[in-house]
Amino acid sequence: MPFHALRVARLDRLTDDAVAVTFAVPPELRETFRHRPGQHVTLRRTVDGAEARRTYSICGPAGSDAGLRVGIRHVEAGAFSSYALKELAAGDTVDVMPPTGRFVLEPRPGHFAAVVGGSGITPVLSIAATLLEREPTARFCLVRSDRTAASAMFLDETAELKDRFPDRLQLVHTLSREERHTGLPTGRLDADRLTGLLPALLPVADVAGWYLCGPLGLVQGAEAALRALDVPRERVHQEVFHVTAAPAASASATVTAPDTAPDAASASVTATLAGRGGTWPARSGESVLETVLRHRADAPYACKGGVCGTCRVRLLDGEVRMDTNYALEDDELADGYVLACQSHPVTPAVTVDFDG
Structure with a gap:
C-alpha cells in the first residue's frame, strides 16, 4: 500500500501533550483516503537516517470532505509524537498511508x-x-x-x-x-x-x-x-x-506457538502483494514480514508489535508461530489470518497473501 504526501492544513492543541492534525486531501485522492468509522492511518518520517512509522486513529466522521483528522498523544521518546507536538506546522507535508483497520462500526440500527x-x-x-x-x-x-x-x-x-x-x-x-x-x-x-x-x-x-x-x-x-x-x-x-511490555497471554493477546520449528534457514516464504508473487528463503529468526521486506519494500506495516494489524495476511499454506496478537479477532484467526510481523515459519514452506 503506497504512501502519499499530504499537506498539513491545521493543528489543534487538545491538551498539554496531545494535538489533532488535519491533512488536506486533494480531490484526486478523496476516494483513496475515504475511511470507515474507526479506521487509522500510518504516518512516516525519517529520523537519523532510519524510517519511522506510527499509526494514528482518524477522529473525524466517515464521509467528511473537511480533511483527514487524526489525534496524536505524546509518548515518551516517541519518534513521531514528539515531532508532531514540537515541530510539525501547517503547510508541512507528511507521508500518509491510506486508511486501514477493522475496528469499525458501519452505521446500522441498534x-x-x-x-x-x-x-x-x-x-x-x-x-x-x-x-x-x-x-x-x-x-x-x-x-x-x-x-x-x-x-x-x-x-x-x-x-x-x-x-x-x-x-x-x-x-x-x-x-x-x-x-x-x-x-x-x-x-x-x-x-x-x-x-x-x-x-x-x-x-x-x-x-x-x-x-x-x-x-x-x-x-x-x-x-x-x-x-x-x-x-x-x-x-x-x-x-x-500503548503496549509497552510483553505480558502473559490472554484473550487480548493470542499466541500461536507450535511445539517444534524447523531450521528457519531452510524455510521459504511465498507472498502475494499487490497482485505480484514471489518466493524467498527466510533467514534465521526473522519474521515473515522481515523476509518479504528484504525483497518487497512496499509490504505494509506500521508498529511491528502485533498491535495495529497493518501487516495482516491470510495464511494459505504451511504453519507459523505467531508470537503476539493484539489486533486480530477470533473470527479472523479462524479464517486463517495472521500478523506477518509476529509470524515465524515452522514448516519448510509458508505461503501468505497480503491482498486476501
Whole structure:
C-alpha cells in the first residue's frame, strides 16, 4: 500500500501533550483516503537516517470532505509524537498511508457502547459521530476514562456531539487521578468496577456491539467484565493502544506457538502483494514480514508489535508461530489470518497473501 504526501492544513492543541492534525486531501485522492468509522492511518518520517512509522486513529466522521483528522498523544521518546507536538506546522507535508483497520462500526440500527481510556477516544469519536449522524434510530453509550480532566482529548468534540444528540448519546466520564464533587468516584475502570457499573448504565444484553479501546489494562479489564456479564464474544471488538511490555497471554493477546520449528534457514516464504508473487528463503529468526521486506519494500506495516494489524495476511499454506496478537479477532484467526510481523515459519514452506 503506497504512501502519499499530504499537506498539513491545521493543528489543534487538545491538551498539554496531545494535538489533532488535519491533512488536506486533494480531490484526486478523496476516494483513496475515504475511511470507515474507526479506521487509522500510518504516518512516516525519517529520523537519523532510519524510517519511522506510527499509526494514528482518524477522529473525524466517515464521509467528511473537511480533511483527514487524526489525534496524536505524546509518548515518551516517541519518534513521531514528539515531532508532531514540537515541530510539525501547517503547510508541512507528511507521508500518509491510506486508511486501514477493522475496528469499525458501519452505521446500522441498534444500541451500541464503548469503553475507552485516554487516546482510545480517538477512533470511537469517529464511530459514534458517524453512527448518530447516519442512523436516526441508533443509540450509543460512551464510557470514557482519563487521568485528569485536563488530560482528556476531544472534550469539546464529545460535548458538542452530546448537545446534538442528547437523547441518543449517553456519556459517562470517569477520572482516575482527580477528585470531583459530582459524577462517579475517582478510580481506575477495572474489571470489578465495570462489572457493577455497566448494568447500572444500560441494558447490557441488548447492546449489539461493544467497542473497547485504550491501554492494554483497560481493554483487558473491560473484556473480563463483559465476559462476566455473559456478553457473547462476537459482540466485543477491541483495539489496544500503548503496549509497552510483553505480558502473559490472554484473550487480548493470542499466541500461536507450535511445539517444534524447523531450521528457519531452510524455510521459504511465498507472498502475494499487490497482485505480484514471489518466493524467498527466510533467514534465521526473522519474521515473515522481515523476509518479504528484504525483497518487497512496499509490504505494509506500521508498529511491528502485533498491535495495529497493518501487516495482516491470510495464511494459505504451511504453519507459523505467531508470537503476539493484539489486533486480530477470533473470527479472523479462524479464517486463517495472521500478523506477518509476529509470524515465524515452522514448516519448510509458508505461503501468505497480503491482498486476501
